[in-house]
Amino acid sequence: MNDAMLLDGHGRKIDYLRLSVTDRCDFRCVYCMAEEMTFLPRQQVLGFEEIVRIARLFVDLGVKKIRLTGGEPLVRRGIVDLCRQIAALPGLRELVMTSNGSQLGKLARPLAEAGVKRLNISLDSLDAQRFRAITRTGDLAQVLAGIEAARDAGFARIKLNSVIMKGRNDDEVAALVDFAVARGLDISFIEEMPLGQVGRDRGEAFCSSDEVRARIAERYNLFDSPEQSGGPARYVRLEGHPDTRVGFISPHSHNFCSSCNRLRLTAEGRLLLCLGHEHSLDLRGLVRRHPTEDRPLVEAIGAALQRKPLRHEFAVSGEVQVVRFMNATGG
Numbered sequence: 001m002n003d004a005m006l007l008d009g010h011g012r013k014i015d016y017l018r019l020s021v022t023d024r025c026d027f028r029c030v031y032c033m034a035e036e037m038t039f040l041p042r043q044q045v046l047g048f049e050e051i052v053r054i055a056r057l058f059v060d061l062g063v064k065k066i067r068l069t070g071g072e073p074l075v076r077r078g079i080v081d082l083c084r085q086i087a088a089l090p091g092l093r094e095l096v097m098t099s100n101g102s103q104l105g106k107l108a109r110p111l112a113e114a115g116v117k118r119l120n121i122s123l124d125s126l127d128a129q130r131f132r133a134i135t136r137t138g139d140l141a142q143v144l145a146g147i148e149a150a151r152d153a154g155f156a157r158i159k160l161n162s163v164i165m166k167g168r169n170d171d172e173v174a175a176l177v178d179f180a181v182a183r184g185l186d187i188s189f190i191e192e193m194p195l196g197q198v199g200r201d202r203g204e205a206f207c208s209s210d211e212v213r214a215r216i217a218e219r220y221n222l223f224d225s226p227e228q229s230g231g232p233a234r235y236v237r238l239e240g241h242p243d244t245r246v247g248f249i250s251p252h253s254h255n256f257c258s259s260c261n262r263l264r265l266t267a268e269g270r271l272l273l274c275l276g277h278e279h280s281l282d283l284r285g286l287v288r289r290h291p292t293e294d295r296p297l298v299e300a301i302g303a304a305l306q307r308k309p310l311r312h313e314f315a316v317s318g319e320v321q322v323v324r325f326m327n328a329t330g331g
Helices: 048-060 079-087 104-114 128-135 140-153 170-183 209-217 283-289 295-305
Strands: 016-020 065-069 094-099 116-122 157-163 186-190 222-225 234-238 241-249 262-265 270-272 280-282
Touching: 016 048, 048 065, 048 079, 048 283, 048 295, 065 079, 079 094, 079 104, 104 116, 104 140, 116 140, 128 140, 140 157, 157 170, 170 186, 170 209, 170 241, 209 222, 209 241, 270 283, 280 283, 280 295, 283 295
Parallel strands: 016 065, 016 262, 065 094, 094 116, 116 157, 157 186, 186 241
Antiparallel strands: 222 234, 234 241, 262 270, 270 280
């Protein structure tokens, strides 16, 4: 296998795969999905053997980092064993995961022991009623307990993810940073992305990374940091608090497409070439047509990469640019 196979048509090297194991979730976050959802039939979702095969193939092609996502990955039965199999792949630098935290109370330590190196945990509010309003079904106390379980489990790094929306949680930016600082955690603030019709005008709630940064700067002295975590976040450090990095993921205000190093695999086996486009490759079909031969998959992936768009076309307006919900994308 040749690393050059994972150069896209614009010369960007792809070494990061976000791999969704399910579109199902025990939350219904207002920025991710509609209140009433229809999920994929189970037969359309990739099996664990198929997921491991695809992961192994991408690692052979030069991918160094795999992030397991959903939906909520921890609602899929057998997830710890899947993590163990992927983490053991020769050549993989790290297996990481994004979770809503609801199941970490019982699964944090098994995940760490299985080889998951880092966790991203969603936390959009520290107010129980507001947290329930944003997630529609979530229990803040359960998530906070999950964060503590993760802190005790021995992960190399834990990062909180907060989607900030005006009129919903923009007044909690400083409190969320305080929470992270008090526990030595990283935190990233994310601009809401226009994926899926969620029943409201996203433009009215848009809060830019610059606005979030300004709110943090009212309480902390900030210093730009050149650090990278292998994803799209830009980081700052806080004077006097060396254990916490604050990141900004800014698909609207500070487009990061020029340095894109990622592909996403949906739970149904679509290889998405760009978060903001529908261009994709049906890897599930290829895997099932070629159960023992990798070359057709390698050739198809190489050809698909030449069609990876230069950039997404997200706009701040309330118009939905991609009808696919975030849970179907692979958070």
